[in-house]
Amino acid sequence: MAQKIPLCSLLVLAGTAVQGQQITGIVRNHQQQPLAAATVVLLRTDSSIAGTVRSNVSGLFSFDGVAAGRYLLQASHLGYGIFCCAPAVSPSAQNIIITLQPLAQQLEEVEVQSQRPPPVERRLDGLVYNPASDVVAAGSNAQDLLQRVPFITVNQDGEVLLHGNNVRVFINNKPAEFYSTNVPDLLRQLTAADIARIEVITHPSARYDAEGASAVLQIWLKRNRLRGLTGTLNANAHRLETGYTLKLNYRLSKIYGAAEVLQGFYNSYNNETSERHGLNTFANRQYTDNTSRGRTNFFTLEGGWEPDSTQSLDVLLRLGIFPVKRRNELEAQQLEQGDVSRAYSRTTWREAHYRYYLASLTYTRRFSRDRELSVIAGANNRVNRSGYTMQQVENAQQNYREKNINAGSNYDLMLQTDYVHPFSSSAKLETGLKYIARAVNSDYELYAFNNNTGYQHDSARSQLFDFLQNVAAVYASYEQGLGKWKIRAGLRYEYTQLKAQRQAHAVALQPYGTLVPNLLVYRDISSKVSTTLSYARRIRRPDPYHLTPAADYSDSLNITEGNPDLVPELLHHVEAGFSALFDNNSSLNLALYYDHADNSIQSTRVMHANGIIYNSYANLAGQRKAGASLNANMNIGQYFKLNTNLVYNYMEFRSSHTFTYNYMEASATATRQLPKGFGAEGNIRYSTRYPFLYGYVGNWLTYYLGVNKKLADGKYAVSIRFQNFLNPYNVSEGFFFGESYTENFTRRFRNPFVRAGFSYKFGKAYNNRPQRERRNAEGL
Numbered sequence: 071m072a073q074k075i076p077l078c079s080l081l082v083l084a085g086t087a088v089q090g091q092q093i094t095g096i097v098r099n100h101q102q103q104p105l106a107a108a109t110v111v112l113l114r115t116d117s118s119i120a121g122t123v124r125s126n127v128s129g130l131f132s133f134d135g136v137a138a139g140r141y142l143l144q145a146s147h148l149g150y151g152i153f154c155c156a157p158a159v160s161p162s163a164q165n166i167i168i169t170l171q172p173l174a175q176q177l178e179e180v181e182v183q184s185q186r187p188p189p190v191e192r193r194l195d196g197l198v199y200n201p202a203s204d205v206v207a208a209g210s211n212a213q214d215l216l217q218r219v220p221f222i223t224v225n226q227d228g229e230v231l232l233h234g235n236n237v238r239v240f241i242n243n244k245p246a247e248f249y250s251t252n253v254p255d256l257l258r259q260l261t262a263a264d265i266a267r268i269e270v271i272t273h274p275s276a277r278y279d280a281e282g283a284s285a286v287l288q289i290w291l292k293r294n295r296l297r298g299l300t301g302t303l304n305a306n307a308h309r310l311e312t313g314y315t316l317k318l319n320y321r322l323s324k325i326y327g328a329a330e331v332l333q334g335f336y337n338s339y340n341n342e343t344s345e346r347h348g349l350n351t352f353a354n355r356q357y358t359d360n361t362s363r364g365r366t367n368f369f370t371l372e373g374g375w376e377p378d379s380t381q382s383l384d385v386l387l388r389l390g391i392f393p394v395k396r397r398n399e400l401e402a403q404q405l406e407q408g409d410v411s412r413a414y415s416r417t418t419w420r421e422a423h424y425r426y427y428l429a430s431l432t433y434t435r436r437f438s439r440d441r442e443l444s445v446i447a448g449a450n451n452r453v454n455r456s457g458y459t460m461q462q463v464e465n466a467q468q469n470y471r472e473k474n475i476n477a478g479s480n481y482d483l484m485l486q487t488d489y490v491h492p493f494s495s496s497a498k499l500e501t502g503l504k505y506i507a508r509a510v511n512s513d514y515e516l517y518a519f520n521n522n523t524g525y526q527h528d529s530a531r532s533q534l535f536d537f538l539q540n541v542a543a544v545y546a547s548y549e550q551g552l553g554k555w556k557i558r559a560g561l562r563y564e565y566t567q568l569k570a571q572r573q574a575h576a577v578a579l580q581p582y583g584t585l586v587p588n589l590l591v592y593r594d595i596s597s598k599v600s601t602t603l604s605y606a607r608r609i610r611r612p613d614p615y616h617l618t619p620a621a622d623y624s625d626s627l628n629i630t631e632g633n634p635d636l637v638p639e640l641l642h643h644v645e646a647g648f649s650a651l652f653d654n655n656s657s658l659n660l661a662l663y664y665d666h667a668d669n670s671i672q673s674t675r676v677m678h679a680n681g682i683i684y685n686s687y688a689n690l691a692g693q694r695k696a697g698a699s700l701n702a703n704m705n706i707g708q709y710f711k712l713n714t715n716l717v718y719n720y721m722e723f724r725s726s727h728t729f730t731y732n733y734m735e736a737s738a739t740a741t742r743q744l745p746k747g748f749g750a751e752g753n754i755r756y757s758t759r760y761p762f763l764y765g766y767v768g769n770w771l772t773y774y775l776g777v778n779k780k781l782a783d784g785k786y787a788v789s790i791r792f793q794n795f796l797n798p799y800n801v802s803e804g805f806f807f808g809e810s811y812t813e814n815f816t817r818r819f820r821n822p823f824v825r826a827g828f829s830y831k832f833g834k835a836y837n838n839r840p841q842r843e844r845r846n847a848e849g850l
Contacts, residue, residue: 104129228254276560
């Protein structure tokens with residue numbers, strides 16, 4: 071009769087109370103050789119975690135400062151399982167011997183009962199979502215998956231939000247912007263089946279960049295640990311987008327490789343009606359139709375070498391090609407005292423071709439006592455070749471034409487090293503260095519048509535712009551456990567150098583340094599209830615195009631000019647949190663927070679007498695925000711899961727006047743496992759109008775219902791989803807005001823309506839060699 075045992079786990083019960091302050095032992099394999107980097111967890115008898123360590127290169131592990139009591143030991147290592155027989159722990163809890171057996175050998179001898187992690191796990195600085203414990207529909211992408219993560223919502227533009235604010239996204243410890251200039255597009259292209267886990271870091275340490283949001287989303291992709299050739303094919307289609315991803319994995323004992331091809335075809339349609347009113351009885355009415363069509367092509371090669379269980383070297387190469395065509399139809403009327411004084415139409419054809427190149431290298435080395443050194447180096451280059459042709463018709467005659475040619479490129483270089491040094495199971499130090507160089511180059515040429523001479527270069531509306539930003543950073547973070555309390559304090563210093571040229575003339579930009587402290591206090595009220603209190607200082611640097619004084623005339627009715635006198639926006643963030651886990655793996659999370667900035671960067675808009683709006687930027691507002699965010703992640707019965715988020719923010723903007731706004735959003739995502747491999751899912755999200763200093767964008771409602779089916783023991787899967795099926799368009803209304811004008815607008819976006827998905831797993835793999843377990847375990 072087969073014996074059922076938990077996979078990759080060993081439970082050893084301390085038979086008597088531990089009298090000393092230390093628990094030590096050794097982890098060995100079936101050949102009595104020490105196993106490095108094995109995970110050993112010390113559990114209380116109620117299954118709560120008292121400490122976690124990893125064995126050193128000699129297989130030794132140690133828990134220091136352990137209070138007297140009864141404990142369980144759990145040990146695991148990728149590629150290994152264990153039989154139920156093991157030595158008992160002596161009363162002194164010293165020199166415990168744990169022997170792990172190879173997984174392949176166990177598969178021949180016992181029936182293995184797999185244990186999935188809980189869907190949500192609590193951690194010091196946030197929480198972890200495990201997709202393996204959820205029902206994921208075929209063809210799902212990262213955006214679909216994120217809608218199930220506590221505290222996280224995805225808005226109508228595909229932006230990831232936490233507490234109603236943008237979140238900084240990392241993928242395998244690299245900024246998402248390093249992979250793509252458009253993070254929402256990147257998340258739509260990332261297959262949900264490739265994600266091992268998602269970390270919601272609500273209290274980022276000094277290790278993370280000071281720039282951006284006060285929260286971080288870390289997405290870890292799966293790493294193939296099985297030898298042999300395997301592959302996956304994922305595809306989805308709806309009326310706005312069709313695409314597929316083909317991925318091949320091959321692994322030898324110490325070397326692995328992967329190749330991925332992603333192709334997508336998309337089209338979109340939206341229209342907008344707007345009306346501007348000046349203080350001098352002048353008005354401008356516009357109606358625009360916007361269509362676009364393009365392709366997305368990504369080709370990725372990955373490779374790695376793991377000479378032993380303590381080190382690894384990973385290489386990534388990526389090529390992206392994106393051709394796109396857009397068409398814009400504008401109908402405009404200018405009115406004086408209610409009468410039409412001028413009417414005209416414009417048609418603009420835009421065509422662009424983008425190329426994206428990426429190369430990165432990651433080296434990780436683990437030393438004894440769980441010390442770890444990691445080095446990341448990478449570079450990318452984004453090349454843009456684009457242009458447009460515009461013609462204007464007035465009084466039934468073509469009276470104006472122009473065209474544009476734009477050649478641009480962006481370069482990013484990143485070097486980062488991090489070192490972790492545990493002093494004990496309850497104390498550790500993290501420190502590191504980082505350097506980022508970012509260059510933006512643009513050659514914008516505009517030509518106006520003359521009936522006698524043809525297209526002539528317009529030097530006043532053309533510009534040559536070069537921008538370079540260098541950021542060097544150093545940080546240190548120390549964490550200390552004191553019984554039920556944990557304290558983490560960190561300090562990060564960043565020095566920023568800026569250089570810019572316009573038309574070969576230097577733009578004066580001053581360097582600056584920023585000191586960014588953060589503090590986190592954590593307390594376990596019980597084994598499943600905890601509270602946190604944190605403070606962090608953040609920085610928001612002006613974008614390159616916010617700084618350049620060159621005017622952008624690509625939209626002749628909306629002219630934008632940068633401001634080289636902008637200074638970084640400094641934000642102070644305070645947050646208190648409460649988290650509770652329940653016996654059925656449900657969770658409840660509450661956050662109360664307050665943000666304050668005195669030099670908030672805001673856009674300025676001035677309408678001239680001819681109806682043209684001139685846009686710029688300035689540090690002209692103080693901004694305060696107080697809010698609350700509530701998440702409930704519920705397992706109702708064995709097969710039904712419900713994740714709900716509720717956010718309320720009170721915002722205050724202060725410039726020459728004070729403006730106050732209220733913002734709310736609510737979302738719910740439900741999944742249900744059904745018999746015979748079927749599953750169902752649904753989502754709804756509603757947000758009230760989102761405020762800015764000078765106006766707001768209207769409320770938004772999205773929803774979907776879907777069903778999926780697994781075939782051939784999960785080898786195949788299909789799904790169908792109905793999105794916003796009650797209305798072919800999503801409608802949003804908004805209002806802006808500025809010096810001497812007001813503007814109302816209504817925007818309509820075409821809905822995808824029905825989406826179908828398909829996935830297929832193929833290949834044959836085996837595992838007869840234990841593989842190392844990384845500190846940032848990417849998954850199996």
